[in-house]
Amino acid sequence: MPKKLKFDYKGSEFLDKIVKLSGEIITLCDQCGTCSAGCPFVEEMDITPSQIMRKVLIGDMEVMDSQTMWICASCFTCTVRCPRKLDVSKVSEALRQVKLRQAVDKMDISDISAEEAKRLPVIGLVSSFRKLTG
């Protein structure tokens, strides 16, 4: 069963945030699919670039769990083809920024023993915590 989505202020806030971060007016998207069909990496993605645009527009937070934004190579094929002159790769970048700022640590410090921690360089530890973010 597809989950029901509510149109609420959270969704709108999310859209506004992405619009602000990316500088792209996502509500302009016509959903023509040009970006997806031209994308050289679309086969590696779980959802297509045009779906990213749609999900952000309707405030569907599930978009944050998709892999697409991490696969996007910012090659700008979509950007030069979009009939509405939207920059989809900037939207991907905005989503990545949001995800990174959630600062999810995928490693638990309590899993590391004190001895191990002594031997590891500090900077290496920090980056390990953030490594699998997203």
Place this chain on the structure above:
Amino acid sequence: MEKIGVYLCQCGGNISNTIDLQKITDHLKKNNGDELIIKEFSHMCSGAGQKLITDDIKDQKLDRVVIASCSPHFHEKTFKAAMTKGGLNPYVMEIANFREHCSWAHKSQPEIATEKAKDILDASIAKARMDFPLEEKIMPLGDKVLVIGGGVAGIQVSLDLADAGQKVTLVEKLPTIGGKMAVLTKTFPTEDCSACIISPKMAEAQAHKNINLITNAEIENIQGHRLHFEAKIRNKARYIIENLDMDQCLICTKCVQECPVTTNNYWEQGVIDRKAIYIPAVLAIPFKYIIDPDTCLHFKDGSCNICEEVCPQNAIVFDQKDEVVDVAVDTIVVATGFDIFDATEKPVFGYGKFKNVVTALEMERIVDHISEKPAPPRKIGNRIAFVQCVGSRDEQVGREYCSRVCCMYSIKLASLLKQAKPEKDIYIFYTDIRAFGKGYEEYYKRAQKMGIKFIRGKPSHFEENQFSKKVTLTVEDTLSRKIIETDFDLVVLANGLGLSKSTDNIIDFLKLAKSDDGFLKEAHPKYKPVDTLVEGVFIAGAVQGPKDIPDTVTQASAAAARVLATLAQKEFKLDPILAFVNQEKCDGCRLCLDNCPKEAIIMNKNGKAEVNEALCLGCGSCIASCPTEALDLYSYTTAQLYNQIDAILNNKQENETRILIFADDSCTYRLADALGVRKMKYNTDTRIIRFPSSGRITPNLMLYAFKKGADAIMIGDCHKKSLRVPWTSQVALQSIKKTNEKLVEAGVEGDRIIFHEFGAGDLNIFINKVDEISESLKTMDKITSETKEKLCQRN
């Protein structure tokens, strides 16, 4: 001394309940003594009110009339008629806008409203003192019309006008009339044969006694203005003699059989070839041969004259010359139509590179010949894709607009193909299907029922297979979210529509305007859709924007009706509110020439500027550029405006603030009227002066206003898009810049001049703008009297 009659209208209480008219009378008497004849009446616009004016003109021998009543946009015409009836020139009358700009807008503050009314009336009287009689020049009108473009629009306009008895010259650049419609196979949604509908009309246009048909012709120049134009038309040589007793072409086809040159027939979109001597189509009108000098070997290197040899009638003349015809007309209808989008502009489609990517017009001809026996001229495979929005709704190629017809013609071509060859597998790739017309949605449904597959997605990638020549499309089906990559035997591009390139010359000659989409701009998008900003020039069909056939024909008939309405007046009055040059003051510096895009200012033989009254629109933009104040505008003379500014600020007390609003007549002044009608309150410090356009303002006028006590100035004009005279705001901004420099020089602080372009509905914006100024004035110091003295030389 002038004798001025001042009439105060109570407007059945609308004015007198707010404004104390007795106080106004006392004020006038105090300032002017018994010089004025002042009368108060309940309804000045009524018969009795008008009689008051006409009687006084006769009995009291009035020279000027001032009426304090509603907005001039309500009853100016009424009162002008009364003036004429009384025997005075209608241009020595002024209306003080008491109702809309005062009693209604400031209904809740009767005392302040009365004070404001005094200022308004004083200004009107000051202006009236310097009014002088103006004559409306009358120009005769004939019955001649030039129709440019022989497509369905041009033919319809010509026939309608010719039937009504007008003398029409119909000019077409190609050797045959009929335009794009004659090329189409069938029309949507009825699927009746396009050629069968248009060919009787084409024949009628040729045979009509009131139509002079000139084909294979080019317009070399159009001169003239308003309702008198002279066109130079080059009728290009066909190299064939017709209509002579001895050497007449009998269309025996011998020349065609012998001609060694084979080339693409543009009329057939390259689907069928033609010879260098040819008739473009079976339904061509006029049905005459023509030699194409670009491909004919005789014109290339003189190596061939076979057709001349074989012609039994000696009808071929290689040294025939172009004929140049001069036509004088009263009105012009531009119906030059559209060109389809050149798909090579966007290389991703592969058009021109891939063999099996064709345009929709080519497809029209392919489908037209599809059932030909033994075989159609162009073979197409079974898997066919239509790609929508090629050169429409695509900002990458600078075309934001929807071309309106592509969805329907693609559905039509697909349906016709499916009916003729049911084995074809047809896909239409679309973003949105726009089936807006009568019977269109039903037609779309029928196509779906036939099994034509509609896929929602725009193909992004086109690739040609080197060997099979099939075209691979990559597209996202945006509904199932699958990426589809598949081969097609034929890809049909649904090219969008753009203004035809041949229109560019016409635009130059007639100084027409384009709208943002690149098509010709109409005078008003709602109620003047076939007029242009140039008087006497009308537009019909796809030059104004993409259109299907029914809309084009409707618009063509509308244009014909507008031409008839114009010409039926038999004469035409020139509005006397025009610029004029004081010859003594003019020093021939030519600066004004650049400020008039209509090129209405010319240099006369004395080396001084002169206004061509037939071209001048009366916007006043030239005046700001004149360093000697030689240029001026009738009815809004510089002297009058100084007096008006003087009078409107004269009653100002030391502690009061004044925001002077120079309101252009067509937008800002009417906007203030609308505020009054809706009883919407706004700042009572405002004083509005009516202007022909914002271009009329000059730095000197603004500086004078500040000197006389204005604290801030707001200048209003129309939105550039809706402007009748689109350059005025530029001029105003320049004047403002100069004024600001002077203000800084004199040591006046703050941003005191505001310019805004108002639309008709911007009621709240107007109120807010005024409030903003008022707020910012509170933070500024008053302009001291010493500073004021520095501002302006004039006293």
